[in-house]
Amino acid sequence: MKKQRLFIRTMILLVLGAAVVYTLYANFTKDDVKKVAVGKKAPDFVLTDMNGEQHRLSDYEGKGVLLNFWATWCKPCEREMPYMDKQYQENKEEDVQILAVNIGESDVVVNEFIKKHDLTFPILNDKKQEVQTVYGIGNLPITFLIAPDGNVVNVHEGEIINEQVVIDMIKEIKP
Structure with a gap:
């Protein structure tokens, strides 16, 4: 015993x-953990949006890209979505693209979030969290500003606190 x-x-x-x-x-x-660095080429990826359309980051070369990583359970992510959507509406005819990448949640949850907030810009789903891993994402939200040449020009970690920040981000990546 x-x-x-x-x-x-x-x-x-x-x-x-x-x-x-x-x-x-x-x-x-x-x-x-290797994070995507400012001044380096943004890693290419292909993800599907909530309408079933595929988006390849390299297809946006020649345009500035505001690439945001988020989740529905993230309150700061939720608060910044309307700012990005409004700027998407105002800049969609320009050479600027806003892409929001959801990290690993189901389509049902993401679609409910989109409906609740009446979002119109492309919401991509990284279901297997492969892009999250490649970009070295830890805390959410995080936004990468990608110049028309495909290089990362800035990384904004944390919440976008107001619409003016999004406007300034777009100015930074506009061709």
Whole structure:
């Protein structure tokens, strides 16, 4: 009986020790995740929007692209959506494209969000979170400003606090 208790206690301690080691490792290496850097070419991807149309980032070369990563559960993401939609409406005839990439949620959830906020700009779904991984996305929201030549000119981490910020972003990437 004593040997059995000793074995169980030892196993529990080993599992706890492994969890502590993994947590420390994950915390110390989280900054090693490669994020897309300013001045570098934005990684190309193909994602489908909620209307079933495919969007390839490289198809927008020659246009400025405001690329936003978001989720429906993210309150800051929700607050910035109307600013982007309004600027999409005002700039869709210009050489600027706004793309919002949802991170891994179901089409049903995303479509409900779109209807609730009456969004008109392309909402892409990264269901397998492959683009999120390539871009090194951690916290949401995050917005990449991509120049007409395909290079990242700025990265805005966190909430877009008002519409003027979106206007300034568009000026930064307008050809």
